[in-house]
Amino acid sequence: MTGSKATFMSQLLFHLDASLRTSLQQQLREQVARAILDGHIPADKALPSSRKLAQELGIARNTVMLVYEQLLDSGYLVAKSRSGYFVNPEILQGHAPTPERLNDIEAEHLAWEELLTMHPSRQRTINKPNDWASYDYPFIYGQTDPELFPTQHWRECSRDSMSVPAIRSWSVDHLNDDDPLLINQVRTRLLPRRGVWASSEEILVTVGAQQALWIVAMLLLKQGRRFGIENPGYVDMYNIASIFTKDILLLPVDEQGMRPEPRVSACDLVYVTPSHQSPTTVTMPLSRRRQLLDMAELDNFLIVEDDYESETNYLDNPTPALKSLDKHHRVIYVGSLSKTLAPGLRVGYMVGHPALIREARALRRLMLRHPPTNNQHAVALFLDRGYHDALLRQIHRVYHRRWQCMGEALARHMPHSTIPSAYGGASYWVKGPAGLDCDALRELARQESILIERGGLHFFDEPHSEYFRLGFSAIPESRIEPGIERLARLIPQATRDHRKAGSS
The missing domain is CATH 1.10.10.10 (Winged helix-like DNA-binding domain superfamily/Winged helix DNA-binding domain)
Structure with a gap:
C-alpha cells in the first residue's frame, strides 16, 4: 500500500x-x-x-x-x-466470519420481559454516584478515605505475591480450594479478635460479604421457608432473600438492635447485624444476644450474623460476636475486609458448620470456582505481616475523631433531630423533623456539593422520608462541621410544612 x-x-x-x-x-x-x-x-x-x-x-x-x-x-x-x-x-486463521446483521425489526420481536425469570434491576437498592469523591462534603457510607490506604505495604505484598514461587502456587487451577495462608490468617488473626474460634473446614473465602449472603440464601431459603430481617435493615439482604422466598418477616429495631419477639420463633433463618445494626448503628447487648441464641436452639432456626463493621467501637471494648456465644452451630458468621482495607478488593469470608461450608464451597465452585488466588495471597501476606493490625489502629484513631466531630456538629446544628445513641461505626443515622422529605433534601444538598444517603430505602414496610444517613469514612475531619452546618440550613426548605407555606 x-x-x-x-x-x-x-x-x-x-x-x-x-x-x-x-x-x-x-x-x-x-x-x-x-x-x-x-x-x-x-x-x-x-x-x-x-x-x-x-x-x-x-x-x-x-x-x-x-x-x-x-x-x-x-x-x-x-x-x-x-x-x-x-x-x-x-x-x-480460526476466526469465524462476521455474520450478517439481523434485521432490526425482526430482533424487536424477542420478548425479553417474558423470557426473564426475574428482574433484579427493578429492586430498590443502594446507589452511589461514581463521582462521589468530587463532592466537597461526601457524607457517603461504605467508601474509604484514599489517604488512609496503606499504599506502600499493599504494594509490597502485591509484589511478593508475584514472585516466581508464589505465581507457581496460585496460577494453577485450585478447583474450589482457597489460599491456605489466607485461611490460616482468618482463623488465627481475624476471627479471634471477635472471640470466634474455628477450624479450616469451617471457613470459606468469598467475593466480598455479598457473595457469602447470596450463598447462604441459596442454600437455606426456598418458597415456604420464613426469613426474618431487621426493619430498618440492609436492603441488599432483603433483595437477596426475596428472590428465594416471599415469606419475609420484618423484625423491629429499637435502641438495642433487633427485638427478639416471640414471632421470631416462626422463622427458619434470621439475619442480624448485632455489632452495629445496619443502618441505625446501635449495638445489641449480650443479654439480648443470648436470648436470641436460646430461641434459635429452642425453636430450631438458624441465624446469619453479618459482622460488617465490628472493628469500630469507640466507647467500650468491642462486644464479642454472636458467633462466639454459639454452642450449637446455629450461627453463620459473615465477615469482610471491605470496610477496613478497600471495598474494591471484594474479599470476604463466611464461617459455619463444616457441613454447611462443604456445600457452600461446592456451590461457589459452580459460580466462579474460587475468588482469584493472586488477590487472596496478597491479602494473606498483608495480614500475616501485621499490616492489617496497624491499619486497624490507624482507622480506629481517625474514625474516632471523625465520629466525635460529627456528633458535636450534629448536636450544635441539628439539635432538634433525633440521633440514636451509638458506640461506633462509620456513620450516623439521623431522624429529621416531622415532614422532612429526604429526597428533596438530598437534591438540595447535591446542589451545594453535599452528598447524603436517604434512609427510607432501608425500611421495608412503609415510607419513612424523615431519615437519612451520614457517613464519615470518606470525608476529611476538617470538612465535617462545615458540611453539617450547610446541610442544616437546607432542612427547612425540604420539609413539607415549609414548602406549603412558601407556595401559599
Missing part, C-alpha cells in the same frame, strides 16, 4: 492521544493489532513504512519501528525482504 492509500489507512485507523496515560507506542500497537484482527488491513498490501507512518501521525520513527518489531515478534506481521511488513495470514 503506497501513496494516498497508505495515508488514508493511517488517518482512518489510528488516532493517538498524547494526553492519555497510555504511551503512544502502546496506543499504536493496540490499534494496529485491532485493525489486523478486524480485517481492516489487507493481507496482500504492505503496511506504510515506519518513516511515512511516523510523519503522518506526528510521532517519532523509532516509536513506529518498535511497534512493528513487537507485532512481528507476536506473530501479527511478517517481514518480506525489500517489500516491508505484511499482515501474517496465520493470525487470522
Whole structure:
C-alpha cells in the first residue's frame, strides 16, 4: 500500500492521544493489532513504512519501528525482504466470519420481559454516584478515605505475591480450594479478635460479604421457608432473600438492635447485624444476644450474623460476636475486609458448620470456582505481616475523631433531630423533623456539593422520608462541621410544612 492509500489507512485507523496515560507506542500497537484482527488491513498490501507512518501521525520513527518489531515478534506481521511488513495470514486463521446483521425489526420481536425469570434491576437498592469523591462534603457510607490506604505495604505484598514461587502456587487451577495462608490468617488473626474460634473446614473465602449472603440464601431459603430481617435493615439482604422466598418477616429495631419477639420463633433463618445494626448503628447487648441464641436452639432456626463493621467501637471494648456465644452451630458468621482495607478488593469470608461450608464451597465452585488466588495471597501476606493490625489502629484513631466531630456538629446544628445513641461505626443515622422529605433534601444538598444517603430505602414496610444517613469514612475531619452546618440550613426548605407555606 503506497501513496494516498497508505495515508488514508493511517488517518482512518489510528488516532493517538498524547494526553492519555497510555504511551503512544502502546496506543499504536493496540490499534494496529485491532485493525489486523478486524480485517481492516489487507493481507496482500504492505503496511506504510515506519518513516511515512511516523510523519503522518506526528510521532517519532523509532516509536513506529518498535511497534512493528513487537507485532512481528507476536506473530501479527511478517517481514518480506525489500517489500516491508505484511499482515501474517496465520493470525487470522480460526476466526469465524462476521455474520450478517439481523434485521432490526425482526430482533424487536424477542420478548425479553417474558423470557426473564426475574428482574433484579427493578429492586430498590443502594446507589452511589461514581463521582462521589468530587463532592466537597461526601457524607457517603461504605467508601474509604484514599489517604488512609496503606499504599506502600499493599504494594509490597502485591509484589511478593508475584514472585516466581508464589505465581507457581496460585496460577494453577485450585478447583474450589482457597489460599491456605489466607485461611490460616482468618482463623488465627481475624476471627479471634471477635472471640470466634474455628477450624479450616469451617471457613470459606468469598467475593466480598455479598457473595457469602447470596450463598447462604441459596442454600437455606426456598418458597415456604420464613426469613426474618431487621426493619430498618440492609436492603441488599432483603433483595437477596426475596428472590428465594416471599415469606419475609420484618423484625423491629429499637435502641438495642433487633427485638427478639416471640414471632421470631416462626422463622427458619434470621439475619442480624448485632455489632452495629445496619443502618441505625446501635449495638445489641449480650443479654439480648443470648436470648436470641436460646430461641434459635429452642425453636430450631438458624441465624446469619453479618459482622460488617465490628472493628469500630469507640466507647467500650468491642462486644464479642454472636458467633462466639454459639454452642450449637446455629450461627453463620459473615465477615469482610471491605470496610477496613478497600471495598474494591471484594474479599470476604463466611464461617459455619463444616457441613454447611462443604456445600457452600461446592456451590461457589459452580459460580466462579474460587475468588482469584493472586488477590487472596496478597491479602494473606498483608495480614500475616501485621499490616492489617496497624491499619486497624490507624482507622480506629481517625474514625474516632471523625465520629466525635460529627456528633458535636450534629448536636450544635441539628439539635432538634433525633440521633440514636451509638458506640461506633462509620456513620450516623439521623431522624429529621416531622415532614422532612429526604429526597428533596438530598437534591438540595447535591446542589451545594453535599452528598447524603436517604434512609427510607432501608425500611421495608412503609415510607419513612424523615431519615437519612451520614457517613464519615470518606470525608476529611476538617470538612465535617462545615458540611453539617450547610446541610442544616437546607432542612427547612425540604420539609413539607415549609414548602406549603412558601407556595401559599
